[in-house]
Amino acid sequence: MLNNQTSHSPTTDLSPSSRCVRVCQNRTCKKQGSAKVLAAFKASVAAGVTVAGTGCLGQCGNGPMVLVLPDRVWYSGVRPSQVSLVVEQHLLGGG
Numbered sequence: 001m002l003n004n005q006t007s008h009s010p011t012t013d014l015s016p017s018s019r020c021v022r023v024c025q026n027r028t029c030k031k032q033g034s035a036k037v038l039a040a041f042k043a044s045v046a047a048g049v050t051v052a053g054t055g056c057l058g059q060c061g062n063g064p065m066v067l068v069l070p071d072r073v074w075y076s077g078v079r080p081s082q083v084s085l086v087v088e089q090h091l092l093g094g095g
């Protein structure tokens with residue numbers, strides 16, 4: 001198990017090098033497969049990126065919902081097969 005002891009900044013004040021991927025694990029998103037999406041992100045996480053499950057992101061029905069901070073970029077209807085694309089093009093590509 002990883003023990004990431006980096007400093008704890010407020011979630012809205014993360015530097016681009018310390019991004020956080022939040023994957024909704026609340027009821028509606030879970031029914032839409034968000035547990036597998038979370039597992040896929042955890043399996044392919046980029047250096048300096050934290051991945052965490054979260055409560056309802058207020059976008060129920062459009063899930064599984066993913067929010068990347070501090071960029072505030074949302075992804076809706078994410079499939080596990082699409083996770084590698086998000087990692088490559090957003091988390092590694094800086095976009």
Ligand code: FES
Pocket residue numbers: 024025026027028029030055056057058059060061063065
């Ligand atoms: S249950 Fe995922 S956004 Fe509400």
